[in-house]
Amino acid sequence: MGRKINLERPKKGPGRKARKQPEPVFTFSKNEDEDSKKKLSRHQVQRLKKREIVKVQKKEEKKTKKALQKATNPPANTFDPTELFNVEKSRQKYQQLAQKSKQQVPASNGHQNGTAKKNRNLFDSDNEMDEDDQPASKVSTDGARVKKSQMKKFLQQADSGDEDDSDEDEMDSDVDEESVESDENDYEDDEEVDEEEEGDEMDDDEEDDYDQDDDEDDDDEDDEDDEDDEDDEDDEDDEDMLPIEAANKKLRKRMEREQKDADDEMAEAAVNRERFAFPSDEELAQTTSLQDVHIRIKDVIGVLADFSVNRDPNRSRCEYIELLKKDLCLYYSYNDYFMGLLMDIFSPNELLEFLEASEIQRPVTIRTNSLKTRRRDLAQALINRGINLDPIGKWSKEGLVVYTSQVPLGATPEYLAGHYMLQGGSSMLPVMALAPEENERILDLCAAPGGKSSHIAALMKNTGVLFVNDANKERLHAVVGNFHRLGIQNAVVTCINGIKYGDIMKGFDRVLLDAPCTGSGVISKDPSVKATKTEIDVQRCYNLQRRLLLAAIDCLSANSPTGGYLVYSTCSILPQENEWVIDFALKQRNVRIVPTGLDFGVEGMTNFGPHRFHPTMKHTRRFYPHTHNLDGFFVAKLQKFSDAIPKSAVVDPAEEEQTEEEEIKLPKKIDKRDWYYKDIIEERKAKRADTNHVVTVFQKPTNVKKGTKSNKQEKQSAPAQKEEEKQPAGTKIPKQASTNGTKQRSVPESKMNKREAEEALRLKKKLKKVQEQNGKATGFDKTKKMAGKQKQGVKKDTFKKKVGKVRKAN
Numbered sequence: 001m002g003r004k005i006n007l008e009r010p011k012k013g014p015g016r017k018a019r020k021q022p023e024p025v026f027t028f029s030k031n032e033d034e035d036s037k038k039k040l041s042r043h044q045v046q047r048l049k050k051r052e053i054v055k056v057q058k059k060e061e062k063k064t065k066k067a068l069q070k071a072t073n074p075p076a077n078t079f080d081p082t083e084l085f086n087v088e089k090s091r092q093k094y095q096q097l098a099q100k101s102k103q104q105v106p107a108s109n110g111h112q113n114g115t116a117k118k119n120r121n122l123f124d125s126d127n128e129m130d131e132d133d134q135p136a137s138k139v140s141t142d143g144a145r146v147k148k149s150q151m152k153k154f155l156q157q158a159d160s161g162d163e164d165d166s167d168e169d170e171m172d173s174d175v176d177e178e179s180v181e182s183d184e185n186d187y188e189d190d191e192e193v194d195e196e197e198e199g200d201e202m203d204d205d206e207e208d209d210y211d212q213d214d215d216e217d218d219d220d221e222d223d224e225d226d227e228d229d230e231d232d233e234d235d236e237d238d239e240d241m242l243p244i245e246a247a248n249k250k251l252r253k254r255m256e257r258e259q260k261d262a263d264d265e266m267a268e269a270a271v272n273r274e275r276f277a278f279p280s281d282e283e284l285a286q287t288t289s290l291q292d293v294h295i296r297i298k299d300v301i302g303v304l305a306d307f308s309v310n311r312d313p314n315r316s317r318c319e320y321i322e323l324l325k326k327d328l329c330l331y332y333s334y335n336d337y338f339m340g341l342l343m344d345i346f347s348p349n350e351l352l353e354f355l356e357a358s359e360i361q362r363p364v365t366i367r368t369n370s371l372k373t374r375r376r377d378l379a380q381a382l383i384n385r386g387i388n389l390d391p392i393g394k395w396s397k398e399g400l401v402v403y404t405s406q407v408p409l410g411a412t413p414e415y416l417a418g419h420y421m422l423q424g425g426s427s428m429l430p431v432m433a434l435a436p437e438e439n440e441r442i443l444d445l446c447a448a449p450g451g452k453s454s455h456i457a458a459l460m461k462n463t464g465v466l467f468v469n470d471a472n473k474e475r476l477h478a479v480v481g482n483f484h485r486l487g488i489q490n491a492v493v494t495c496i497n498g499i500k501y502g503d504i505m506k507g508f509d510r511v512l513l514d515a516p517c518t519g520s521g522v523i524s525k526d527p528s529v530k531a532t533k534t535e536i537d538v539q540r541c542y543n544l545q546r547r548l549l550l551a552a553i554d555c556l557s558a559n560s561p562t563g564g565y566l567v568y569s570t571c572s573i574l575p576q577e578n579e580w581v582i583d584f585a586l587k588q589r590n591v592r593i594v595p596t597g598l599d600f601g602v603e604g605m606t607n608f609g610p611h612r613f614h615p616t617m618k619h620t621r622r623f624y625p626h627t628h629n630l631d632g633f634f635v636a637k638l639q640k641f642s643d644a645i646p647k648s649a650v651v652d653p654a655e656e657e658q659t660e661e662e663e664i665k666l667p668k669k670i671d672k673r674d675w676y677y678k679d680i681i682e683e684r685k686a687k688r689a690d691t692n693h694v695v696t697v698f699q700k701p702t703n704v705k706k707g708t709k710s711n712k713q714e715k716q717s718a719p720a721q722k723e724e725e726k727q728p729a730g731t732k733i734p735k736q737a738s739t740n741g742t743k744q745r746s747v748p749e750s751k752m753n754k755r756e757a758e759e760a761l762r763l764k765k766k767l768k769k770v771q772e773q774n775g776k777a778t779g780f781d782k783t784k785k786m787a788g789k790q791k792q793g794v795k796k797d798t799f800k801k802k803v804g805k806v807r808k809a810n
């Protein structure tokens, strides 16, 4: 192995090799070449000659080229040789270049760009097990892991080189290609010489093979010679540099060269590429292969990227976007409505990234149950079972990402002992934002199957009280099972409609609302979302989310000494279910948005289409599969600053419904003189005048034949009710209050034909007026009395009638 004489730099310490070996002695003989040639084998001499000839030829070619260039274009800038030597300066330049290229990545919709994020993540690190410094990029892909490990190796080598000169040779062999070449040659030469000295023991065949290999090596070397030709001139300057600096310089030059080649290629491809012609209807109809659709998607995105240049003048942007939408729906199997929603969120390029990422499963992740074990110990135990894992990232102290496993993760002894919970990476974020503290009273309003609640309980260290609620009883079984396994002892499990939770309990220190949603962020888990979600589904979701959020805020105590915080999260990326819902809550209750405390994620939207949200919405966080390799998620943190409800708040539709129900519960005896009941009495009278109404009230539903008028009415009112559900909260038309004192079982009051009832009331009023005008005041009183009697004697009358019928029959 070649060693360098240490002529200038003082030794930092006696390295291993320095101790073992004496300083090399150089005999600078004039006939050095001849001496060395004498030692070389026949093949080596031939190869050496060949190489020398090639080198000379190339140098000559270069010289002629340069001379030509000089003749045609004299250089604009005068060459400053000091630039070459100034490593620090060139390093700075290089850093600036790198920064510039990062800044150039365009942001879409005010979001941080995915690529930029990826770059950042590549150098994030956390490893509790291994020096607490592992790359977060490991979470993303194995490829990235390899890159990072290479990077690490490289840096380690560089560090060791700086620290210990004795290892310089080894490092040289890694970083300095030229020295590699020469060292290898020396090594081969030495070996061959030895072999020849030993008496040419090698067989002829073997020798041929060997020669072939050598020839191939020569070719490779020639290629490298090509690349390094330009560097040859600087070799002498490089000798003054540290090897790492020289390597850095070469690397930089090579990267620049490659970048230039790539740019040239791109430019050439752009020139040569055929212009995309907008397909005719016939062509569209004839498209049969998905590959063609994919190519067209890329083409259209290319056109949209520089529309004024690439467009067909006869086609509008809308037409291109429509075509893109159709193709995306076809290629990725989305329905038109849902694709439209996604197109409202992302730029075409980012949309493509999102769609692609949504086709791929996210890595399997688990959360350490800190009530029972430490992440380090759990990781060790699982590694011993042949599970390949890593910490999930710098942002989590409990998460582990599992690459491969020989055993099912839901059946290991560690799982059964409650040492971990199978949980998506993004599911840990809302609880981290909530930041529960010990001895608090915390509510998880929509908790099943209990992933986040168990995380909260672990952070509370089994102290205080955790109220775990869900409206779905079946799903709560999973909560109870998980809590037993994980050893959670501070939880109270309830099954109540979250909208009404405040009627039962209030005054919580913290509330988590992980609301039910469309699941647009977890398409890779449930691809049915792509094709099944409709406008009504989205509307239903955000209506329910708004109600739940107001209820959750009402459960929170503004006077809590430790908190008064609420975290709202969904596994959806639609602004309708996220920013829009939060904005609604800001107007309805005394809450403010506060930072989530999560140091990554894309900022929430402050505007979306025609909507302008509160500027603090930027404190909320969005997570995307294509940007963070996590499920799509939204996290917002609110702080309640007053328990009072603002006067401007609209009545919650749920409350409206409650009051309706209360209205039905009228006192048994109504004072007819009481003005408060006047309208009700009149309305009841009008309904009684309506024969259909009488049928529905006084006859048993079993007597009503199918297809009777009342049934038809019911059917007619059903679409109207659906329409009502479509309305966003606050704009919903209140259902008509039931006005008879009894609850109707056959046909609910809410389903009565509103218009008919109003018409009857109007006629009754008219009749009353006419009677008054005719001076039949007593008659009016009579009707009133009759109405009263009827009201009190509803049951009596029916009983009488029935008894009468029975008697007649007898």
Ligand SMILES: C[S@@+](CC[C@H](N)C(=O)[O-])C[C@H]1O[C@@H](n2cnc3c(N)ncnc32)[C@H](O)[C@@H]1O
Residues within 6 Å of the ligand: 427, 445, 446, 447, 448, 449, 450, 451, 452, 453, 469, 470, 471, 472, 475, 496, 497, 498, 499, 514, 515, 516, 517
């Ligand atoms: C997104 S999941 C919750 C997941 C849970 N936080 C976890 O981490 O495991 C939404 C839950 O809300 C529940 N839910 C739906 N409507 C509700 C309501 N009105 N009141 C309470 N819970 C409701 C559903 O049953 C479902 O379990």
